[in-house]
Amino acid sequence: MTTYALTDSWTMTRRELAHWARQPVQVVVNLVFPVMLLLMFGYLIGGGRGVQGSYIDYLLPGMLALTMAFGLEGTMIAVTQDLNKGVVDRFRSMPMANGAVLVGRSAADMLQSALALLVLMGVGYALGWRADGGPGAFLGAVGLLLLFRFAMLWIGIHLALVAGKPEMVQAVQILVWPIGFLSNALALPETMPDWLGTVVEWNPMSQTATAVRNLMGGTGTEHVGAAIVWPLLLLAVFFPLAVRRFARLSR
């Protein structure tokens, strides 16, 4: 059974890629959405209260982290749809590797997120954003972002398996906004009321955003530790929970 784990996972990943080929518009919309947010916050809303230096250098890493956080709802929608359509029943009644359904989901979502980062950084570059920290630090920053996304992915899978209903997806879709904005992605916590600033600094997303800012800006490795530990902690909780939930579909 395990000998097929890789091929089955690959088949399931290909399934997701085939969906992309079927819905190119959807794929583009998903990639353009973070760009839209970047432009909106960079130019229309004109935030960045208390930010020293260029706002784009502050904002872009924040938007990268925010995009990873918003990935949660994409994962949750996809898993919920699958569960409600009966095709997962067929997968589960077949002699295939059990986890391949979830692995395929993960691989496709990670790939989508990597693409989103690439597009967002491309647009950022055009707007004058530069990564000054050197290639090693840059890759480290991308690694932190993807690690954070990976944690969001498993939270998304778990929520989909727990809630399992399209109505719940809507609730999560609404909730990711305040949670995403309760971070330092767009503005400095120092400029907020004390209590709010504290909440914001504790948000795992803030740790990732700050660490990415430091690495990309060449201003040290502060918060990198926290940006590694937080996602790993979340994974330690939600990965086993999601896997157990999936196995318990047969209860």
Add this chain to the structure above:
Amino acid sequence: MADATIIVEGARKKYGGKNGKNALDGLDLTVARGTVHGVLGPNGAGKTTLVRILSTLLRPDSGRVEVAGHDVVRQAYDVRLRIGLLGQHAAVDEELGGRQNLEMFGRLYHLGARHARVRADELLERFGLADTGRKPVKQYSGGMRRRLDLAASLITDPEVLFLDEPTTGLDPRGRAEVWSAVRSLVGGGTTVLLTTQYLEEADQLADRISVVDAGRVIADGTADELKALTGGDRIDVVLRDAGRLGAAAALLPVPKDDVSVDPDRRLLSAPVTDRMAALSGVVRALEEAGIEAEDIALRRPTLDEVFLHLTGREDRVKEAA
């Protein structure tokens, strides 16, 4: 039964914890190799739960369940190698095309890329879907979707095929398509377990039928045996004048206790054995007695009547009346 492909002994399944409802309540079932077995029952009888347990999607709380010589809990993988499943809802990827679906499932059965492709083409041809091209399944008609679903469950020529209400929601043409596909399979030696709400469907397809109610098998036999059990055909007579119901009931060629009377609808109903003789006999007797009938009809027992009869609820209704 020595050559049993499906063995279910005392299967129990309860949903939703301690106070949940018993979906299966000590169900027993045996299906001989190479036969079609119908599981007939109303909504909520436990039919789908049974199929989900047999196809390893659900674990029974207790009892022994074996499919093709393997235990569905301890040897789920071995069972999965040998079964095909057609669930109540189309279990295919709606975004993809028919060929894409079958190729994907073929790969997941580990046929290898080329073999999966060849098999997909064969099945599309066989189920009349060869000209669907790249059209996504969500644009298929109900009947086409069902046929693709059936094709997907036959990729490996399974030893045992489970069909959970295969024609529910289909129009008559879609139903006939699925029926003929099922019939052609049986020739190949596949063992089929089929659930249905339709007496007629079980009658058309199944060698033996188990009637299920409240998670148990309450009757078991061939279609003819079951029909004999429920009294076979019935004759319904609607009178113009409710006042003559008593007089008309005495004219029917059956013992008075077997005639059910519904004054509100001015309706008499009774089981009959020889359809045509009963019909002409009743028409003549009513005419001679000068009782005017609005409608006289012969009909097969409905599923309701089968259940009322088998569960003994009919008696309770009569007593209450």
